[in-house]
Amino acid sequence: MVSTVGKLGRIQPPRCRQVATTSPADPGRLRPPRGMDRLDANPANSCPLTPLGFLERAAVVFGDCPSVVYHDTVFTWSQTHRRCLRLASALVSLGISRGDIKLTRTAVDRIEIVGAGPAMYEMHFGVPMSGAVLNTINTRLDARTVSVLLRHSGSKLVFVDPSCLPLIRDALKQLPPGHPPPRVIPVEDPHEKEFPAAPPGTLTYETLLETKGDPEFAWVRPASEWDPMVLNYTSGTTSAPKGVVHCHRGIFLITLDWLVEWSMPQRPTYLWTLPMFHANGWSFPWGMAVVGGTNVCLRRVNAGAVYATIASRGVTHLCCAPVVLNMLANAPEGVRRPLPGKVRVLTAGAPPPAAVLQRAETIGFEISHGYGLTETAGLAVSCTWKKDEWDTLPAPERARLKARQGVRTPGMADLDVIDGETGRSVPRDGSTMGEIVLRGGYVMLGYLNDGEATAAAIRDDGWFYTGDVGVMHPDGYVEIRDRSKDVIINAGxxxxxxxxxxxxxxxxxxxxxxxxxxxxxxxxxxxxxxxxxxxxxxxxxxxxxxxxxxxxxxxxxxxxxxxxxxxxxxxxxxxxxxxxxxxxxxxxxxxxxxxxx
Amino acid sequence: MVSTVGKLGRIQPPRCRQVATTSPADPGRLRPPRGMDRLDANPANSCPLTPLGFLERAAVVFGDCPSVVYHDTVFTWSQTHRRCLRLASALVSLGISRGDIKLTRTAVDRIEIVGAGPAMYEMHFGVPMSGAVLNTINTRLDARTVSVLLRHSGSKLVFVDPSCLPLIRDALKQLPPGHPPPRVIPVEDPHEKEFPAAPPGTLTYETLLETKGDPEFAWVRPASEWDPMVLNYTSGTTSAPKGVVHCHRGIFLITLDWLVEWSMPQRPTYLWTLPMFHANGWSFPWGMAVVGGTNVCLRRVNAGAVYATIASRGVTHLCCAPVVLNMLANAPEGVRRPLPGKVRVLTAGAPPPAAVLQRAETIGFEISHGYGLTETAGLAVSCTWKKDEWDTLPAPERARLKARQGVRTPGMADLDVIDGETGRSVPRDGSTMGEIVLRGGYVMLGYLNDGEATAAAIRDDGWFYTGDVGVMHPDGYVEIRDRSKDVIINAGxxxxxxxxxxxxxxxxxxxxxxxxxxxxxxxxxxxxxxxxxxxxxxxxxxxxxxxxxxxxxxxxxxxxxxxxxxxxxxxxxxxxxxxxxxxxxxxxxxxxxxxxx
CATH class of the missing domain: 3.30.300.30 (ANL, C-terminal domain)
Incomplete structure (x- = not known):
């Protein structure tokens, strides 16, 4: 059954701008006519869904608008498009190729600090445009863990932020004897003087783009929308890291879905405080290309820098982990700056405490709360706000409602809380606990090289088991009570x-x-x-x-x-x-x- | 190739809320473990994309908000959800079933006047939720054409607006002898006194819902996202009507795509001036369920009624054909009313003349212009506005730019203008004419029972040939010059x-x-x-x-x-x-x- 599904992708993508070799009227053609008995997927409607085409369109529509801003570096969408094509072609010239579609030999890892500089952004398009799989590595890991990930993913090439060069050197030393080490290419950051420049002659990110990049490159389209595109290791709050693999189709779907769910306007100014290595920044690297947003990057995320950047750049949107929301809400008066307008904040990862929510909203942030996992490519559940009903409630009540995880996003197919014993839905009483389960277009393909873990998470009943324990409220909103293993059993x-x-x-x-x-x-x-x-x-x-x-x-x-x-x-x-x-x-x-x- | 693709859908959808019969750890199971060698579509991520699930979610999130408004009838999303489930279950009880997936025997036609009343809206969910295919018939056709369509689609059941009962009776009389006539069910309209009420005992739309409808019905999910969902006959500007078939996946994609492209906020108030029988109202019947909008219905679309309704209902969005835009722009002073706020208008079907655009914008409409065909389920091209660059231009120049058809929407894969002889892209010079071609997720499955026409439109080079002649401007925007057959050849x-x-x-x-x-x-x-x-x-x-x-x-x-x-x-x-x-x-x-x- 599953393998039949997989065949979708094995068709060749239509060749672009090429003459039909057999015209429909050609009597010599071999294929039967489509039509009555063949109302089905066809060459014009079955081209693989992929988010990579968003960039080409951004270059046409938003060509002269800023795409990525970092210190005094400002790129336009036209420039970002060409730089990504350079990156993709340069990777191909280095021998990175689609190769084994099962991912074990095609992973291109890169490593860089939180949203620092445009390179991290460019890799979200440029790496998969070469046909390779993008794996962003958490820069706060220790060398031993990084070496485990490099070995597990079979990376061929690693881009490294200057601040992480010592880390990656340590990690490479810890690779087992005989394991082919990935090629290391440092990424420059001219705005950070504390890191030594690469020795002359080193192949760096910028020299790679300049010497081997072709801005007219015909990027490598996925053969199937189910082809793997990104790999993300789970952060390991509860166990050993697992390599979550997502395909082009899944990333395409979550990207459009969240632009709808967050009612994203055209040309937002989006501040990166959420690291792009955290589930690919919940799909917004690709989403910004759809709406022509400005990606504002920061190397150091602290309250002072965030408030100053919001004010100076006119930030309209940001995503953040609860720890950052907490930091912004509790920032002392002297650190805060008045917001230039309404700043919309999307947070997830842990239920935001009521007190934090209240303080942040008083400051002028408009908080949306959602829920997801690396396995869902970002957020798959949203505490969609019922403005007419809820806006008029007292603040503590509003905070209580907003701290709930919510309902499935429009693009996801289903969400439920089920009893682990019976597999049935728990009652909608807001108190009976069960496991939160999901299904929909952006549930992962599975864990890399870990069929057992994949089978434990994605079961034949069609559900992805999140491992989170929650309740279903009478109004259909889900609330997390705990990770399965965090539940405390006190005398039963x-x-x-x-x-x-x-x-x-x-x-x-x-x-x-x-x-x-x-x-x-x-x-x-x-x-x-x-x-x-x-x-x-x-x-x-x-x-x-x-x-x-x-x-x-x-x-x-x-x-x-x-x-x-x-x-x-x-x-x-x-x-x-x-x-x-x-x-x-x-x-x-x-x-x-x-x-x- | 195509038939392999089609197999995607043949998998059974995951059974909801049911225990796995074989646990992943069950040593007796026959299927090989997923994982390393099976990173592919799986039971949790391959459930068919369909817009029908939007309604269920709307009932949870927007349950108490108005869904459809017609005169003093106001339904909420919770009520619309239950009414659609009633409709779906009632259809199943009448023997309408998924049946032959090739559509020849499952089409449920309905006929009703322009967006009049909630029934037309409900059918966009309720009919496909029964597993049947929805065919909305243009109410301005003559009886002979309607009888041709009924015969061609093989309809089993026709819902009829009271104003169209004489038309449908005439049409039925013109069916060839031996053709099984579809069952006719009149739809009530208590707000229109001029139409005689159905004789007592008639099975009407409302009695059907009441007597045979089950609001707890488990709706019929598509077996595949490629399953046909809607049928629309082309309006026949140039030739005999053709039956365009779209699948669940296509409708899902265009719906999300246009919410993004039009930056749709939550809870808009949407006025139906575009008939829902016109390419299903360009996907907005389903889109309104995503964002919890209010569908405001009108039986008679004239300038007075539109202006009055915009004012009294606080309309924020509307789609319209050029003739309606023209009517609004040229309405005499006495007929116009001040707009309650910015009213966003999406128009397509013909390039809006500069003078009309200017006048409409002066009145306070914010016009977006797009392009599409019945074959693309609505609009697939959008004249996405470059606000920073274009807002400051003189009005005639702005109008000239806005009258262009534009660029592909984010969700479509590709758009080009190609030379009919060579199949190559025409130069981007704004003057060389070629045929406009498209590919992407919401190009139709094909024409019903017309393999030849399907093969002429969807070719093996992967393009859908629109039959429209246009040019590609240097900035990447497409502009229609004509329908192929409307080009005039004057001395060469x-x-x-x-x-x-x-x-x-x-x-x-x-x-x-x-x-x-x-x-x-x-x-x-x-x-x-x-x-x-x-x-x-x-x-x-x-x-x-x-x-x-x-x-x-x-x-x-x-x-x-x-x-x-x-x-x-x-x-x-x-x-x-x-x-x-x-x-x-x-x-x-x-x-x-x-x-x-």
Missing amino acids: ENISSVEVESVLYGHPAVNEAAVVARPDELRGETPCAFVSLKEDAPGTVTAADVMSWCRERLPQYMVPRTVVFRAELPKTSTGKIQKYVLRNLARDMDSARKGDE | ENISSVEVESVLYGHPAVNEAAVVARPDELRGETPCAFVSLKEDAPGTVTAADVMSWCRERLPQYMVPRTVVFRAELPKTSTGKIQKYVLRNLARDMDSARKGDE
């Missing part, structure tokens, strides 16, 4: 750690909070809270204060039995709190207590 | 009738103009102009005046040799001037002259 009662955390976030002195299970001989597990306090929190806050705050707002069994204060909570590079680190800490605590006893 | 010089017409439209007294070839023994053909004058045109205008107006603005060979004044020009039901009628008149004139000689 399921506790959503997220629910406890949202109460902790409501405490005026709390900056960040995470709740994990602490093993308990009597009760199995008890909730253990790790908390960091705001810098300007008045007075002292004790564990007892925090517990009593929770006791007033939660059932007894959900109140943390342990509260640990930390200056900062451990996080992944994408700003998610690493619960497994805290879980280990909680387990060790317990061992210590057992030792005491 | 090609004359674009549209170019001559646009000069005629510039004349202050001209209301409408059409130029066709008049046979000429010496020169082959000469241009012959048919002109209607504005009601309030001052003074008298003679043929000599019109010719001299043209002589000042056109090369001598393009100046009409004949000018005929008519009170009104003959038009199709969708407002296009019927050139073949005028061409016949011009031919007869000539014969007369020859007879005189």
Whole structure:
């Protein structure tokens, strides 16, 4: 069944601008006429869906408009188009080719820091336009992990941001003997003086484009819309990184879908605070080409830089992880700048705490909240706002509604919360927990070289299993309660750690909070809270204060039995709190207590 | 090749909310594991693309918001959802079924007047949700043509607007003996007293929904995204009507594509002046469900009613044929009403004359112009506006740019103008004419029961041949010069009738103009102009005046040799001037002259 589906792609794409070799009226042609008995896909409607064509169109429609802005470097869409064609042709000239469609030998990895400079943007078009697969590597990983990824993806070529050259050299040293090392090409950043320039004669990103790039290159179109296009390793909050593969069709669909769902106007000014290596910036690298937006890049994402850039560039839209939203909302008065107008913010990755939402909206941000996974190429669920009904509610109620993950986006086919035992939908009661499942056009092809993990996530019942635990509200909106493994089972009662955390976030002195299970001989597990306090929190806050705050707002069994204060909570590079680190800490605590006893 | 593609759809859709019968870890399962060697379409990402799911989502997100408004009837999205499910289930209960997927026996035709009442809207979801194919019939056709269409489509059931009951009865009488007549179900319109109510006991649209409809019906999902969903007969400006068939995938794609291209906000108020039987209202019946818009319906589209409705309902968006735009622009002062805000208008079907554009924009309409055919399910080309560059130009220059057809929409794959002889792209010089060709996701499946016409339009070189003649401007925008058969060849010089017409439209007294070839023994053909004058045109205008107006603005060979004044020009039901009628008149004139000689 699945293999039949796959055959869609094996047809050759129509050759462009070429004469028909057999005219329909040619009596000598062999193929039967189409028509009555052949109303089906045909050469004119079955060309593969791909987002790569958006760039060509942007060069026509928005040719003289700014495409990418970084310090005083400003490219136009016409220039970006030609630079991407140069990149694609240069990669082909280096021997990168479509090759093995199964991806094991075609991955072109690149590595660069958060949205720094135009090269990262260009690679989202240029690399797949060469027929290769783009793998953006998280720059905050350690050398050992990077070497594991390079080996796993079988990369042939790695573009490296100057700040990451030491990291990549370390990673290459850790490749097993006999593994062919990928070619390394440094990317320049003339705006960063602290990194040494590449020695003269080095083949760098810019010299590659200049010496080997052909701006008139006929880019390599996918043979099938199901051909792999991007590879992204999961950030590993819960387990070893897995290589998520998406195809041209999926990326095409999510790109259009989110422009619709976010009601994107033409020519927005889009600030990159979300790293492009985080699920390809939730499809917006390609989306900006559709609407002719300006991509504003930043190397260092801190509150001062973000506020200053919003003001100076007239930013209208940005996506960000919750940690950045938190940072913007809690920025001290002196760091903030007045916004030049309404700034629309899309956030996802963890439910934004009510207090953060309220503060951000007071500042003038218009927050949209969604949910997705690397496996869905970005966000697949959106807390679509019911303006007439919800705008008039009190702020805490609005924040509670907005913190929910929401409904499927228009382009996704289905979303549900199902009981793991029976596979049936849970009741729409807002309290019965089940696993969140999805299906639709931009669910991944699967995990690279990991058929078992793919089969565990994508099952024959047609659902992609997210591994997230949630509830279905009576109004059809889904709310995450937890990752499966983050649920705490206290004497048989399921506790959503997220629910406890949202109460902790409501405490005026709390900056960040995470709740994990602490093993308990009597009760199995008890909730253990790790908390960091705001810098300007008045007075002292004790564990007892925090517990009593929770006791007033939660059932007894959900109140943390342990509260640990930390200056900062451990996080992944994408700003998610690493619960497994805290879980280990909680387990060790317990061992210590057992030792005491 | 094509049949392989077609197999995509033959897979069974995933069964919803059902337990996997074989778990991925089940050692007994027969299928090989997916993964490394199977990164491909899979059960979670290959569910057929279809616009029908938009309605379910609208009921969740916009449940209490108005969906369809007609006089004092207001439905909400929740009600429309349930009514469409009732309709789908009732159709199934009447024996309408997916049946022969090749469409010859499953077409459900319906017939109703321009966007009158909610039933027409509901059928765009309800009919395909039963698995049947929706065919909306142009209500301005004559009984003979309607009977030809009913026979050709093999309709089993026809819904009929009260105003069209006499027409359909006549049409049924003209069916050939032995042809099984379709069942006729009248649609009520309680707001129109002039039509007699159906006799008691008649199965009407409302009684069907009430007595046989199940609002909890599990709608029939397409087995494949390539399954036919809608059938539309071309309006026949140039030849016999052909039945254009589109599939679920095509309609899904055009719907999202146009929401992006028109930067559609959430919750627009959309006025139906474009009949839904005209290429399914260019996809907006489905688009309104995505964004939760309000569909405002009108039975009679005249300037007074349109202006009054825009004001009273707060209309924000409308699509219209050029004849309606012309009507709005030229409406006398007394008929116009101030617009409640910016009203965005999308027009296509013929290049809007500069004078009409200017007048409409002065009134407060924001005009977008596009181009498409029934064969592209709506518009596939858009004159995407370059606001920074073009907004500051003088009005006539802006109008000239806006009258061009434009560039492909983001979702279409390719657009070109090619030389009919060589199949190569014409130079980008704005003057060399060639045939406009397209390819992309919403090119039709083909013509029903007409393999020859399908093969002539969709060729093995991968292009759909539009039959329209145009030029490619240096900036990459396409402009139509003419339908292939409307080009006038005067002593070997090609004359674009549209170019001559646009000069005629510039004349202050001209209301409408059409130029066709008049046979000429010496020169082959000469241009012959048919002109209607504005009601309030001052003074008298003679043929000599019109010719001299043209002589000042056109090369001598393009100046009409004949000018005929008519009170009104003959038009199709969708407002296009019927050139073949005028061409016949011009031919007869000539014969007369020859007879005189």
